[in-house]
Amino acid sequence: MSDLRAELTEILDEAEWEWLIPHVQRDAVILVASELNLLDVGEAIASDHIPSVQQWIDEQLITKPSPVQVGEWNGDRTKRFHTLIVQPYVLVQEIAAA
Template identity: 80%
Template sequence: MSSDLRAELKENLDEAEWDWLIPHVQRDAVIVVALALDLLDVGEAIANDRTSSVQQWIDQQLIAKPTTVQMGEWNSDRTKRFHTLIIQPYVLVQEIN
């Protein structure tokens, strides 16, 4: 695990409103990360191609594409905020409660 990569990812952590994320959802690039996970850990696993970790999270439904229900909720509150991390070509998002 490269601490350089983690430091770089940490610098790329940001916040965004749902409105800003919509174009990324339309190109099927948004991945929702459960609050139980650390956004940096997930970003690092994806960037380092650690498929076993990523597959485990997918199987446990801890990371997934946004559901129709989630998008409906977020569309009704377009100022809803998320922590975001861009790992090309994906945008990882985590709800801010």
């Protein structure tokens, strides 16, 4: 495992939607599709691996949250996400309701 991946693994966390709102307001949240590995995405962004990141953007696997999604999450402030901070971004991945 690379040093970068080890660092990212240590800061992988969970957060409630309410904790993420300030980051959404400053346009720093990136939503990562559930089929992608959050650590893989974080590592690609942190290391400027443009081909992977561009492919995910093109396939809409990493996006900014839509106004509709933000509205839904505002209705459920306890909604939880896997989170990974890769400055200046906060990568989030929805945790499916049990």
